[in-house]
Amino acid sequence: MTNRRDFLRVTGAVGAGLVLGLHLDAKSKAGTAQFRPNAFLALRPDGTVCISVPKTEMGQGVRTSLPLIVAEELDLDWSRIEVVTALPGPEFKAMQTGGSTSVSSTWTPLRKAGAAAREMLKAAAAAQWNIGVDQCRTENGFVLGPRGRKLSYGHLAEAAAKQPVPKDPMLKQPADYRLLGKRTPRFDGPAIVTGKAVFGLDVRRPGQRFAAVLRCPVPGGQPRAWDETKGLAVQGVKAVVKVPTGLAVVADSTWAAFKGREALATSTTWDEGVGKDFSTLALEAKMRAALMGPADEARRVGDAEKALAAATNVLEAEYAFPYQAHATVEPMNATVHIQGEGVETWTGSQSPNEVQERTAAAVGLKTEQSKVNVTLLGGGFGRRLGTDFSTEAALVAKAAGGGPIQVVWDREDDFCHDLHHPATLHRMRAGLDGSGAISAWAHRIAGPSILRSWMGGQKSPDQASAEAGGALDIPYAIPAITVDFAEVEAPTPLGWLRAVEIVPNVFARECFLDEVAHATGKDPLQLRLDLLGDQDIVKFGQDEADLRRLKKVLQVATGKAGWGRKLTAGRGLGLACHAYDCRTYVAQVAEVSVVKGRLRIHKVTCAVDCGIVVNPWGLEAQVEGGIAFGLSALFTQITWEQGRTVQTGFQDFPILRLPDMPAVEIHVVLSREAPSGMGEPPVPLAIPAVLNAIFAATGKRIRRVPLDGESLT
Amino acid sequence: MPTYQLTVNGRLRHVDAEPDTPLLWILRDTLGLTGTKFGCGQGVCGSCTIHLDGQAVKSCQTRLKDVAEHTIITVEGLSKDGSHPIQKAWLAEDVAQCGYCQPGMIMTAAALLKHKAHPTDGDIDGAFAGHICRCGTYPRIRKAVKRAAGGAK
Numbered sequence: 045m046t047n048r049r050d051f052l053r054v055t056g057a058v059g060a061g062l063v064l065g066l067h068l069d070a071k072s073k074a075g076t077a078q079f080r081p082n083a084f085l086a087l088r089p090d091g092t093v094c095i096s097v098p099k100t101e102m103g104q105g106v107r108t109s110l111p112l113i114v115a116e117e118l119d120l121d122w123s124r125i126e127v128v129t130a131l132p133g134p135e136f137k138a139m140q141t142g143g144s145t146s147v148s149s150t151w152t153p154l155r156k157a158g159a160a161a162r163e164m165l166k167a168a169a170a171a172q173w174n175i176g177v178d179q180c181r182t183e184n185g186f187v188l189g190p191r192g193r194k195l196s197y198g199h200l201a202e203a204a205a206k207q208p209v210p211k212d213p214m215l216k217q218p219a220d221y222r223l224l225g226k227r228t229p230r231f232d233g234p235a236i237v238t239g240k241a242v243f244g245l246d247v248r249r250p251g252q253r254f255a256a257v258l259r260c261p262v263p264g265g266q267p268r269a270w271d272e273t274k275g276l277a278v279q280g281v282k283a284v285v286k287v288p289t290g291l292a293v294v295a296d297s298t299w300a301a302f303k304g305r306e307a308l309a310t311s312t313t314w315d316e317g318v319g320k321d322f323s324t325l326a327l328e329a330k331m332r333a334a335l336m337g338p339a340d341e342a343r344r345v346g347d348a349e350k351a352l353a354a355a356t357n358v359l360e361a362e363y364a365f366p367y368q369a370h371a372t373v374e375p376m377n378a379t380v381h382i383q384g385e386g387v388e389t390w391t392g393s394q395s396p397n398e399v400q401e402r403t404a405a406a407v408g409l410k411t412e413q414s415k416v417n418v419t420l421l422g423g424g425f426g427r428r429l430g431t432d433f434s435t436e437a438a439l440v441a442k443a444a445g446g447g448p449i450q451v452v453w454d455r456e457d458d459f460c461h462d463l464h465h466p467a468t469l470h471r472m473r474a475g476l477d478g479s480g481a482i483s484a485w486a487h488r489i490a491g492p493s494i495l496r497s498w499m500g501g502q503k504s505p506d507q508a509s510a511e512a513g514g515a516l517d518i519p520y521a522i523p524a525i526t527v528d529f530a531e532v533e534a535p536t537p538l539g540w541l542r543a544v545e546i547v548p549n550v551f552a553r554e555c556f557l558d559e560v561a562h563a564t565g566k567d568p569l570q571l572r573l574d575l576l577g578d579q580d581i582v583k584f585g586q587d588e589a590d591l592r593r594l595k596k597v598l599q600v601a602t603g604k605a606g607w608g609r610k611l612t613a614g615r616g617l618g619l620a621c622h623a624y625d626c627r628t629y630v631a632q633v634a635e636v637s638v639v640k641g642r643l644r645i646h647k648v649t650c651a652v653d654c655g656i657v658v659n660p661w662g663l664e665a666q667v668e669g670g671i672a673f674g675l676s677a678l679f680t681q682i683t684w685e686q687g688r689t690v691q692t693g694f695q696d697f698p699i700l701r702l703p704d705m706p707a708v709e710i711h712v713v714l715s716r717e718a719p720s721g722m723g724e725p726p727v728p729l730a731i732p733a734v735l736n737a738i739f740a741a742t743g744k745r746i747r748r749v750p751l752d753g754e755s756l757t
Numbered sequence: 758m759p760t761y762q763l764t765v766n767g768r769l770r771h772v773d774a775e776p777d778t779p780l781l782w783i784l785r786d787t788l789g790l791t792g793t794k795f796g797c798g799q800g801v802c803g804s805c806t807i808h809l810d811g812q813a814v815k816s817c818q819t820r821l822k823d824v825a826e827h828t829i830i831t832v833e834g835l836s837k838d839g840s841h842p843i844q845k846a847w848l849a850e851d852v853a854q855c856g857y858c859q860p861g862m863i864m865t866a867a868a869l870l871k872h873k874a875h876p877t878d879g880d881i882d883g884a885f886a887g888h889i890c891r892c893g894t895y896p897r898i899r900k901a902v903k904r905a906a907g908g909a910k
Contacts, residue, residue: 240833
């Protein structure tokens with residue numbers, strides 16, 4: 045019988061050392077299911093330790109942070125650790141990686157696994173020395189006993205495997221941490237700097253061929269007529285096969301596949317399908333109408349409409365955020381080999397379990413006949429939660445005789461057939477009473493639903509709240525609040541982009557609050573502190589935010605940035621803050637100058653409280669990178685005309701580059717709370733902090749992203 | 758198909774391919790040197806940067822026929838064991854995040870230091886303006902270049 049306490053078990057064969065399987069789904073209720081460990085920890089007799097990581101590495105550092113958690117409790121010698129990415133399957137059922145949850149969801153079980161192994165090693169040493177366990181302690185890969193006795197973990201591994209697994213091992217106190225909280229370089233660094241790191245595109249299998257798919261420039265369109273001899277005439281091209289997403293050109297090199305596709309394109313005509321007339325201009329008109337029409341409620345406090353009607357003054361503004369692309373530097377790709385009764389896939393995926401299942405289904409096999417090797421991801425940012433590219437590769441392999449075939453997207457494929465982040469419009473209204481205090485807040489969001497697109501066109505009962513993150517959890521104490529979502533349909537496939545809807549929603553919220561501050565003659569920091577009030581906790585449904593932590597990061601960020609100091613003409617400071625998913629508390633102050641219409645972002649000061657810090661280097665990388673990611677969206681957009689994306693590459697999607705990167709100053713508010721997450725939380729504040737700083741510098745209020753250079757002149 | 762003779766990472770290689778094939782694909786698909794990355798194929802992201810006769814160039818914009826008889830160094834050939842000062846500085850500053858664009862960044866950094874032992878911030882801006890890192894490792898790239906420059910004194 046298994047119950048939820050039985051999360052750990054010795055799973056290794058005799059001679060393998062101490063191999064522990066652990067069950068990571070800490071939230072699962074007591075069940076009778078067979079014990080299915082979904083992470084492994086192996087202490088081998090030779091003293092090396094292998095840790096399998098059940099999440100995918102896309103730069104956020106899980107192949108370093110998760111092993112660190114185990115190594116801390118187990119007192120491992122960090123230099124002897126090997127890290128492998130797990131294989132999805134019945135043992136690893138929850139590998140999906142997103143939402144800044146990898147550390148928070150594994151924190152307790154990984155610590156318990158490490159602590160249990162430590163207890164077993166100590167028990168084995170105590171038995172060997174014939175002393176009490178309490179006379180043993182552990183340090184850097186050894187059990188130490190009285191009078192200088194010392195045995196290595198490798199030596200003890202076999203004996204430790206025969207010890208009972210403790211159900212509730214004692215966990216370390218944070219004051220005793222040796223690894224957590226110290227800067228540890230990322231595990232994959234040496235492989236990356238020597239070019240040995242293997243990303244999806246670097247997979248090379250014996251006999252491998254390469255394919256490029258000629259896709260309709262309008263997503264969802266189909267080829268009507270084509271002349272395959274045009275593609276086959278190109279040197280190196282072996283086959284042209286029809287797949288649901290278009291025409292795949294299979295060749296003996298990537299370049300031949302690209303050339304063959306180019307030749308094939310000249311002969312191909314398209315049925316462009318239902319999306320052929322779509323344009324962002326027409327969408328915007330529909331969204332504007334939806335700002336005034338019916339909507340689904342996401343949050344309601346009091347009666348905001350009544351309070352607005354009764355207000356002495358009402359401020360109103362419209363904010364706009366565009367379609368965005370993920371633009372990972374490694375384009376989408378997957379390598380698939382179908383052989384006999386099995387299919388094997390190599391790809392960088394944030395959804396390995398879904399790849400396993402859908403690849404099998406695509407080629408007519410069962411999930412258990414499908415093996416997925418997760419490579420490093422050359423950027424994820426939510427794009428690789430999608431399985432469109434791996435399923436397509438499976439279908440190409442099937443149509444072309446089994447493979448192995450690597451399907452390579454080029455940059456234009458990647459931009460035009462992304463699972464984009466959709467545009468939104470925001471109608472913001474604030475009611476002010478006679479004293480200038482905010483009596484009502486209304487935030488209407490209009491746009492396509494990401495969740496509906498993700499669920500194959502079905503509307504989820506959670507749709508409004510899913511599209512209103514960052515708006516519905518407005519932390520400010522306002523007597524009447526309404527937040528709602530008015531859906532506007534769009535034919536383009538949508539997906540999750542780092543911090544998702546929180547980016548546009550917090551942009552609108554924090555900029556509009558800045559407008560209210562200036563309109564009522566209040567300092568934007570003081571207004572926020574006033575609105576956070578004396579309350580300690582605010583609840584949003586099941587979640588609750590700790591306003592003391594939010595106030596603290598506000599005070600730290602503004603204090604360090606010199607909020608309120610006198611600046612030269614054309615220079616300004618802007619502020620934004622958010623309690624991300626009620627878990628990670630972030631405040632940012634941007635310092636900008638606008639000289640002759642030219643914007644320079646000099647510095648972003650960021651204060652963060654994410655609970656216990658596993659690896660400060662990882663945290664700082666996420667803040668620096670999150671700010672760069674957030675700021676890029678101030679300049680980039682995807683627009684649609686006649687069903688096609690106007691932007692087709694980096695040349696017309698100006699991602700922030702090194703010369704424009706501001707200085708980033710990071711202040712961590714120390715905490716003993718359990719760690720939360722850091723991948724997404726820094727992203728949404730960069731835009732409102734900078735736009736509020738532009739207002740402070742110039743008096744110009746920017747309500748539309750991307751920033752149009754002319755709006756500053 | 759014509760045969761071309763190139764020197765890649767100190768080894769003489771003979772390659773049969775169309776003359777207009779980008780060097781990037783010769784390196785990745787013909788010679789198996791996958792450390793040089795494909796990001797855009799249009800010369801705007803810098804992921805495919807290599808050294809051609811000591812200069813940093815974008816291999817996706819370099820045709821095979823133009824590099825015959827020339828000397829090519831890729832990230833795999835920068836050092837035998839990751840001991841190039843730039844590689845060491847990259848690890849010391851823990852620069853990489855996802856790591857995909859980093860070989861190109863490293864090749865640009867190595868070429869920059871070769872030509873200017875102590876680059877200014879402006880030199881660094883100029884050298885990396887042709888690169889994209891979507892993870893935003895820029896502050897650490899700047900630090901790593903300065904660290905390596907300091908070490909070269």
